[in-house]
Amino acid sequence: MNGTAIELRGVGKTFGRVQALHDLNLTIRAGELTALLGPNGAGKTTAIGLMLGLLQPTAGTVRVLGGDPREARTRTQVGAMPQESALPGALTVREAVTLFARMYPAPLPVTEALALADLLPLAGRRAGALSGGQARRLAFALAVVGNPAVLYLDEPTTGMDAGSRQAFWAAAERMKAAGRTILLTTHYLEEAERTADRVIVMNAGHLLADGTPESLRARVATSRVRFTSDLVLAELRHLPGVEAAGVDERGHAALTTRTPEALVAALVQSGTPFRELEVTRASLEDAFLSLTAQASPAAVSA
Structure with a gap:
């Protein structure tokens, strides 16, 4: 119609x-x-x-x-x-x-x-x-x-x-x-x-x-990549495409990236042992929260 x-x-x-x-x-x-x-x-x-x-x-x-x-x-x-x-x-x-x-x-x-x-x-x-x-x-x-x-x-x-x-x-x-x-x-x-x-x-x-x-x-354009490894924070930040990174005391890493495939490929190619890999894309809720947090009176068209 x-x-x-x-x-x-x-x-x-x-x-x-x-x-x-x-x-x-x-x-x-x-x-x-x-x-x-x-x-x-x-x-x-x-x-x-x-x-x-x-x-x-x-x-x-x-x-x-x-x-x-x-x-x-x-x-x-x-x-x-x-x-x-x-x-x-x-x-x-x-x-x-x-x-x-x-x-x-x-x-x-x-x-x-x-x-x-x-x-x-x-x-x-x-x-x-x-x-x-x-x-x-x-x-x-x-x-x-x-x-x-x-x-x-x-x-x-x-x-x-x-x-x-x-x-x-x-x-x-x-x-x-x-x-x-x-x-x-x-x-x-x-x-x-x-x-x-x-x-x-x-x-x-x-x-x-x-x-x-x-x-x-796509406006948020980030995915979350989570895994467990022995990499320290500085090493995580040097993986390709990483925009933000965090790691806790148990080695649980949480990264955000616009290119999750390249990041995971580099991780595999490095030979660094890792486990519990999880990749999730940005959701509409992520986009909504980002848009309203940066709210501007101007109309924006996707």
Whole structure:
């Protein structure tokens, strides 16, 4: 699927004297799963509120599927799974999903929405009797039953067990394969790294970084190489490509490098005995922490 699903141009938002967003320019491509990340206070919630039509920008324009997100015809094409949902506790799971389905012009079949959320075995249970993870799955069913073209997921897997998380991400992948545009916010950065086509990092109301998980990891561009040997710190630092090195009293060395293959090859060629070799690449979390630690108001594009 090609084209633009969401577009923010020159968007600013103030709350009294607080400037929550500063001249934000952002385009979300149709058919992609985009992770919107940032520390608390970064402006993510405000940006999503604007995209949902719950807030009006102080400056600039917000377009969703080519229309005003506050208009009914746009809202009927949008689904949202907020971090906290007020569920109709007296209704059964099936009744709640059926009620929501009737609010949309072309909803999914209720049974399909329940299956996507792995809720068919719980369809007859009252919503108020669900566990925390089950309630999150119901919130997902309510978000997708309208058959949205754009789907917002705010901390979707909070409270879910490992099995429910796996089922949830399988459902999200099916939604994306069907051409839906998904915008995700999460503190589980390993989930964003594994599932997102694109990652956007915000900080203090500014766009800080925008790229694929791979391109953001490349900004850190370091791998960790760990092993145990008799090499002293000065010798470790002279291995090729070492950017930082440390060694403890038991000979456990920890090195960072942009060229782990060359470092390990040199270690082998040196003939120095070593054991317990471990090589790990920089993660999205490493990149996120590095980017936000060096936060600058200027937008950077990967």
